[in-house]
Amino acid sequence: MSEAPQGCAWIEGSYLPIAEARIPILDTGFVRSDLTYDVVAVWGGKFFRLDDHLDRLERGCERVRLRSPMSRAETEEILEQVVARSGLREAYVETVITRGVPTPGERDPRRFENRLYAYAIPYVWIQRPEQQEVGSKVVVARDTVRVSPGAIDPTVKNFMWGDFVRGLFEAYDRGAVLPILTDGDGNVTEGPGVNVFVVRDGALATPARGVLEGITRQTVLDIATELGIPARVGEVPVSALYETEEIFLTSTAGGVMPVAELDGRPVGAGGVGSLSARIRATYWDWHDDPRFTRSVDYGD
Numbered sequence: 253m254s255e256a257p258q259g260c261a262w263i264e265g266s267y268l269p270i271a272e273a274r275i276p277i278l279d280t281g282f283v284r285s286d287l288t289y290d291v292v293a294v295w296g297g298k299f300f301r302l303d304d305h306l307d308r309l310e311r312g313c314e315r316v317r318l319r320s321p322m323s324r325a326e327t328e329e330i331l332e333q334v335v336a337r338s339g340l341r342e343a344y345v346e347t348v349i350t351r352g353v354p355t356p357g358e359r360d361p362r363r364f365e366n367r368l369y370a371y372a373i374p375y376v377w378i379q380r381p382e383q384q385e386v387g388s389k390v391v392v393a394r395d396t397v398r399v400s401p402g403a404i405d406p407t408v409k410n411f412m413w414g415d416f417v418r419g420l421f422e423a424y425d426r427g428a429v430l431p432i433l434t435d436g437d438g439n440v441t442e443g444p445g446v447n448v449f450v451v452r453d454g455a456l457a458t459p460a461r462g463v464l465e466g467i468t469r470q471t472v473l474d475i476a477t478e479l480g481i482p483a484r485v486g487e488v489p490v491s492a493l494y495e496t497e498e499i500f501l502t503s504t505a506g507g508v509m510p511v512a513e514l515d516g517r518p519v520g521a522g523g524v525g526s527l528s529a530r531i532r533a534t535y536w537d538w539h540d541d542p543r544f545t546r547s548v549d550y551g552d
């Protein structure tokens with residue numbers, strides 16, 4: 253029996269069961285959303301693309317001028333420990349780096365001591381596998397646009413989800429489960445926790461700008477290369493969503509998630525497209541591929 257079967261967190265040097273994990277209320281991660289974070293999956297007891305996730309976390313820190321208090325090797329050890337102590341073979345593993353807790357009266361972010369928090373909880377599905385088998389209902393948000401990259405850099409993974417949450421409420425109100433947000437200028441960006449792919453004439457396209465450079469998105473591009481499927485990273489006009497054969501969404505929390513219905517109408521021929529299904533199957537096969545995985549030592 254593991255010591256924290258519901259999940260394990262590392263907070264200020266201690267490993268704790270997830271239900272007991274607390275952050276200080278004055279941490280600017282909480283009161284200002286001044287942070288960056290990353291989420292890596294563990295599947296079948298193995299991290300998937302851990303190096304890519306940690307590279308992105310380090311790039312994010314540089315862009316918003318955060319300095320992790322932990323070295324890369326220390327961070328890897330903490331992530332391994334939260335997973336091993338939870339005993340979870342399928343886990344959602346988050347690392348958060350915040351600006352930290354200011355000394356009383358301090359407002360200059362250069363003077364804060366940045367903090368790292370980490371935890372592992374059971375794997376999270378944005379869309380459950382049984383929903384993925386039939387495809388999900390999605391809308392293009394009309395009431396909300398994605399925050400401008402000139403205001404919040406979307407390549408730095410962040411908790412500023414005001415636009416996404418507003419979009420989610422709109423999606424639910426319209427009988428769907430997820431919104432796709434536009435840039436307000438006629439182009440597709442992304443959705444809450446997901447990148448967007450469209451398929452046209454057997455070729456993939458995904459937006460280049462105004463989005464997180466998702467690791468799942470990169471994995472899909474790598475799969476496309478390996479399977480000889482043409483793929484383009486560039487501008488995707490909103491009109492392309494209505495002329496496409498297939499649409500799918502990608503995230504560490506759920507993988508490759510086919511979209512069956514957009515704005516109440518079937519996408520392409522309806523149901524799950526053949527390319528989406530093929531890419532989704534390969535995506536999960538790769539979770540057992542030594543090129544992308546690293547085993548967790550559970551000590552048993």
Ligand SMILES: Cc1ncc(COP(=O)(O)O)c(C=O)c1O
Nearest residue numbers: 445446447464466467468503504
């Ligand atoms: C805004 C946003 N876009 C896209 C993604 C997908 O990224 P990844 O595939 O690295 O999980 C996420 C992940 O949480 C996200 O928060």
